[in-house]
Amino acid sequence: MCSRKETLETLITKLLPSGYTHLLCVKEDEFRAHLKVQLSTKEEVEKWLEEFQNSSTLTWRNARTYPASGRYNVYRVDLRCQHKTYASGKYSRNTNCPATLFLVFKRSMENRRSRSSDRHMAEGYLLYVNLRNEHNHRLACANALRKRDVSAVTIERLTELFEKGHSPSSALDTIKYDLQEEEGEEYLYAAADCAICPDVQFCYRLYYKIFQKSYGAPSGEKMVIDLEERLARYNEEQGCVCAQIEQTIDGQQIVAICTPVMQRVHTRVQQSGEIIFVDSSGYCDRQNHCLFLFLTHSAAGGLPLGVLITTSESAATLTAGISLLKRLLPPGAFFGREDHGPQAVMTDDCSALRQALATVYPGASILLCTFHLLQAMWRWLWNGIKKEERPQLLNGFRGLVYARTAEDLSAAYATLSADPLASKHKNFMKHLLEVYGRRQEWALCLRVHLLTRGNNTNNYVESAMKIVKDKVLHRLKAYNLTQLVDFIATRFEAYYIRHLTDFANNRVKNLTAPKCGDVDCQKIVREDEVNFTVPSASTGGWYHVNTGLSCCTCPVGQTGAPCKHQSAVVQTFGEGPLQMTGLKA
Structure with missing residues (x-):
């Protein structure tokens, strides 16, 4: 022995x-x-x-x-x-x-x-x-191993993952996945060792420590100075003024950003002059700045037109911010309507934002998102209306929203007002009268003269806000305003460059035109270069398609939305509406 x-x-x-x-x-x-x-x-x-x-x-x-x-x-x-x-x-x-x-x-x-x-x-x-x-x-x-110090190699690996855009949680998941590949059956023991597999709290501390070093102070005058210097370098790199920061009279900070990709969308996408969508999100950084996105729609989906970051959501601050963003727009913005702005702007029911947009762009029609309108009515019905009575009142109000003509709208309002259930609730009748007085903002039949392209909700900008939270911020608050601006100018811009590249290479899924199987394409008459007469499969009549305006006289296509008649023209003649054939070069 x-x-x-x-x-x-x-x-x-x-x-x-x-x-x-x-x-x-x-x-x-x-x-x-x-x-x-x-x-x-x-x-x-x-x-x-x-x-x-x-x-x-x-x-x-x-x-x-x-x-x-x-x-x-x-x-x-x-x-x-x-x-x-x-x-x-x-x-x-x-x-x-x-x-x-x-x-x-x-x-x-x-x-x-x-x-x-x-x-x-x-x-x-x-x-x-x-x-x-x-x-x-x-x-x-395991209890002893989890108390070990994180090794320098692991810290270096985490730093590389943060620089590539990972969040603390996703970086830790990547390290665990690599350990599974490297250790195999020994992964059980490696995962217990904090030196090579740290806990998520350490990852968060390292994350903020790195960005504190990169982006300076989290707030105060030094942060503003750092941001001004970073914006000056960014504008110099781009060869034009793409971002600016200002302070309002009442001490609020505003940052406006219009990157090169956003400038190209302004000048090359026709829909940017027809209708834009605006939405906001707070709590994007540790000082809870508000972020506003301006987008338009296209064959490639929603495309950004500008970003506004403010410290307040007051009407005065937003007016100053939108005016600052307007000064950054390129010549020919809004597809040549730079002096007048877009024909229509769609938002949720934020009075300060709508007031600011109307002040800066008085010629634009400020529309109300249908989804937010119905959601607000449903929430109102929850206060004081019995559960079994809510569906009937909501369906009556939906009849107003989706009325086909102005006459149908008036008739639907008269019917709902005369409904015994509605008349029983005086508060509902009062609220209905207030909402009906704003019908120019939400009634679909009163916006047929606008080229909304069938867009009656803020879905595009809601999706873009999710991109900011998931792809740009990775569901984390930015360290400070400087980092938030840097992420918008780099990660947000890079995402849309990749998206447009995939679209140009025909790699974007779920962007299909309406099917036109029941339309007799042999009977389509071409009247001139842009005008076509298409037979109706359901009524036996005829619809007029104008490919120059991307419109059809059918109920779906009268506001420029894609319809089966426009799709039939594209299939038969190989040319057609902009939203079906791609972006304008």
Whole structure:
């Protein structure tokens, strides 16, 4: 059988890092050892200590340090086990562990005369290690491994993932996935080691620490100065003014952004002059700035026209912000309507935003999103109206919203007003009268003169806001306003560049035109270059399609929405409405 000394030597040898020459002396009665390591510089000593902690899965803290000006020693430090701390409490790791590690790095004998009788110093064994590896806690268990320090390699890996756009949680998931590939069946043990698989709290702390270093102060004057400098560099890189920051009279900050891709959408997408969509989202950074997106629709889906970031949602602040964004727009913005703005703007029922848009673009029709209108009515019915009565009142109001003509709208209002159930609720009748007074904003039959292209909701901008939260911010609050602006100018811009590239390469799914199987394409009459007469499959009559306006006289296509008659023209003649054939070059 092996002696106790041989057993201790074997155990300690397993703890030591590979690639070094060690001289080992072990005490027989205790788990203690004296080592000499062949090293030549202080940097090598620090590297050896780091590798020793990795190979032994032990974590050591400084107990005492010594000055580096000694006559005989270059470097000396006394270390203690991390489980000997001065903290107490429920979650403290303190066990008053007696384990210690003493390192002494001797001066070389090459350039001085020495009286030392240690022959190993002449052979280059300058690091003296005194290890007392007597711990009063378990070492190879999950509870001990999860308290280890995160290694420098893992921190570097996390930093690379953050720079590529990962959030703390997605970066940690990536590290776990890589560990599964690398470790295989040993993944169970690797995942328990905090040195190579940190917890999510550490990932979040590192994330904000990195961005604090990159983007300066989270708030205050220094943050504003940093942002101004970053915007100046960005404008210089783009060769034009794409972003600006201003402060209003009442001290509110506004940042307007119109990137090169947004400028191209303004000048090359016809729909940007017809109808735009505006929506907002708060709590995008740690100071809870409000972010407003301006978009239009196209054959490639929603495309951005501008971004506005403000510290307030008041009408005065939004008016100043939209005016600042207007000054950034390129010549020919809104497809040549830069002086008048778009024909229509669709928003939710935010009075401050609608007032600001009407002030800056007085010629635009400010429309109300149908979804938000019906949702607001349903919420109102929840207050004071019995559950079994709500559906009937809501369906009556839906009849007003989707009325085909102005006469049908008036008749539907008269019918609902005369309904005994509605008349029973005086508050409902009062609220209905207030909403009906704003019918120019929400009634579909009163907006047929506008080229809304069948868009009666804010779905495009709602989807774009989800892109900002998922693809740009990764469901995290930005560190500060500077980082939020930087992400909009880089990640948000890059996303739409990739999206448009995929669209140009015909790699975007779910962008199909309406089917025209029941339309007799042989009977389509081409009257001139842009006008076509198409037979109706249901009524037996005829509809007029104008490909120049991308409109049809059928109920679906009269506001420019894609319909089966326009699709039949495209299929028969190989040319047709803009929203079916792609973006204008």
